[in-house]
Amino acid sequence: MAISNPQDLIARYLQAVSFWLPRAQRQDIAAELAADIQSQIDDREAALDRPITVPEVEELLRRRGAPILVANGYLPQRSLIGPLLMPIYLLILRILALVCLIPSVVIGLANLLLSHSFWATHSASQQFQNFGAFWNAMISLAFSSIATTTLAFAILEQINQRTNFLTRWEPHRLPAVRNPHHVPRSGSAIQLAVSILFVCWWIKHAPPAVNFPMLHVSLLFTSGFPWFFWGFLLVSLCSGAIAVAHLVHPCWTRSRAIVNLAVDLLGSILFCTLFRSNPFAAIFDPDIQPGQSVAAAQTINHWLITLYPWCLLIAVITTGVNLYRIWRLNKNASA
Amino acid sequence: MTSESFENLRLELRRGSLVLATLAALRQERYGYTLRKTLAENGLDIEESTLYPLLRRLEAQGLLTSQWREEDKRNKRFYQLSAEGTEILNQLLTEWRSIGTSLAAILQEDSHGNL
Numbered sequence: 001m002a003i004s005n006p007q008d009l010i011a012r013y014l015q016a017v018s019f020w021l022p023r024a025q026r027q028d029i030a031a032e033l034a035a036d037i038q039s040q041i042d043d044r045e046a047a048l049d050r051p052i053t054v055p056e057v058e059e060l061l062r063r064r065g066a067p068i069l070v071a072n073g074y075l076p077q078r079s080l081i082g083p084l085l086m087p088i089y090l091l092i093l094r095i096l097a098l099v100c101l102i103p104s105v106v107i108g109l110a111n112l113l114l115s116h117s118f119w120a121t122h123s124a125s126q127q128f129q130n131f132g133a134f135w136n137a138m139i140s141l142a143f144s145s146i147a148t149t150t151l152a153f154a155i156l157e158q159i160n161q162r163t164n165f166l167t168r169w170e171p172h173r174l175p176a177v178r179n180p181h182h183v184p185r186s187g188s189a190i191q192l193a194v195s196i197l198f199v200c201w202w203i204k205h206a207p208p209a210v211n212f213p214m215l216h217v218s219l220l221f222t223s224g225f226p227w228f229f230w231g232f233l234l235v236s237l238c239s240g241a242i243a244v245a246h247l248v249h250p251c252w253t254r255s256r257a258i259v260n261l262a263v264d265l266l267g268s269i270l271f272c273t274l275f276r277s278n279p280f281a282a283i284f285d286p287d288i289q290p291g292q293s294v295a296a297a298q299t300i301n302h303w304l305i306t307l308y309p310w311c312l313l314i315a316v317i318t319t320g321v322n323l324y325r326i327w328r329l330n331k332n333a334s335a
Numbered sequence: 336m337t338s339e340s341f342e343n344l345r346l347e348l349r350r351g352s353l354v355l356a357t358l359a360a361l362r363q364e365r366y367g368y369t370l371r372k373t374l375a376e377n378g379l380d381i382e383e384s385t386l387y388p389l390l391r392r393l394e395a396q397g398l399l400t401s402q403w404r405e406e407d408k409r410n411k412r413f414y415q416l417s418a419e420g421t422e423i424l425n426q427l428l429t430e431w432r433s434i435g436t437s438l439a440a441i442l443q444e445d446s447h448g449n450l
């Protein structure tokens with residue numbers, strides 16, 4: 001229905017603005033706004049020497065702005081996550097996507113498409129349903145992760161507004177300037193210790209079965225085990241040697257980076273092959289009845305196959321990191 | 336793009352001076368509409384949606400006082416600088432002049448350098 005009375009139009013505008021205003025100030029602000037609009041109309045009518053028309057009032061109100069924007073000017077400036085936390089929030093979301101969401105999608109999809117049961121036993125409609133269920137799960141995962149992160153940051157924002165804990169800082173506590181080629185000696189010491197411990201344990205307890213003396217558990221390997229034994233031993237020895245080199249000279253060099261890539265590649269291949277090769281023949285545990293030791297080993301083998309995509313993903317990431325390191329060292333050398 | 340950048344910077348520059356202009360104009364009691372007209376006549380156009388929230392903020396800070404009064408058979412809210420507002424205005428004007436002096440010195444220095 002067309003509006004014929006300018007006052008009606010003004011009343012509608014004031015009502016729309018008032019809707020968004022805080023209750024305590026609503027009446028006062030609306031009255032002041034009304035007085036201002038009326039003064040403007042009075043001025044206009046005096047200049048035109050005639051009553052103002054509805055389209056002219058429409059134009060006048062349009063220039064004042066949308067009711068929600070006008071009301072917004074009176075409201076305190078609030079934000080769920082303020083400018084101080086926003087960069088950290090975006091960084092966490094990126095990390096979340098890179099470390100959790102994208103790998104989950106890739107691995108979930110790989111598990112789904114590579115499983116024999118998906119292709120062999122289900123009809124096309126069931127496959128479609130499984131596919132839909134997978135994406136539903138992924139979308140739920142994405143939403144819940146983003147919602148949890150947002151909620152955590154909103155709470156942090158509220159705490160910061162009350163305590164200002166994020167703005168309190170000391171220049172001397174800033175982290176040292178990062179040298180991407182530097183290797184912390186503490187990390188190298190840990191790497192060396194782990195390598196030594198692993199080699200000792202591997203030689204003492206491994207062949208032909210892996211023993212966990214503290215747990216009183218033994219895992220008996222299948223016939224292909226000697227390859228893994230020597231392979232893992234070689235990887236551990238090389239890793240220990242790299243750690244020693246880093247302790248002496250705690251900096252990446254091109255040759256050291258290439259050796260590290262080769263060692264990591266060998267380790268990745270061994271792990272990936274181990275996960276897919278049903279490595280365990282039997283498991284001996286005091287809690288497992290002798291007749292069930294083979295079945296228990298098969299269960300572990302099944303878990304390993306399920307975890308294979310994750311193993312593959314870690315291998316790809318590790319290789320990527322190594323290649324990036326070599327590329328950066330080459331770039332620095334050429335510069 | 337250049338004119339857009341200029342417009343953004345111009346608005347930013349004016350935003351700070353609007354508080355000063357509003358406080359200065361309210362040394363004399365005015366209601367919102369006449370205040371806006373006064374500022375516009377002196378070259379400082381300000382939108383209603385900016386002016387009224389600003390007046391409320393300044394009043395909440397104790398720099399302005401206001402009262403509803405009838406004028407020309409209409410109820411209007413009149414604003415005026417408070418005692419505290421007068422003190423703050425004087426301080427701000429000193430600061431404003433100091434910025435002007437600094438800027439003039441910098442510009443003069445630059446023009447000497449260029450010459």
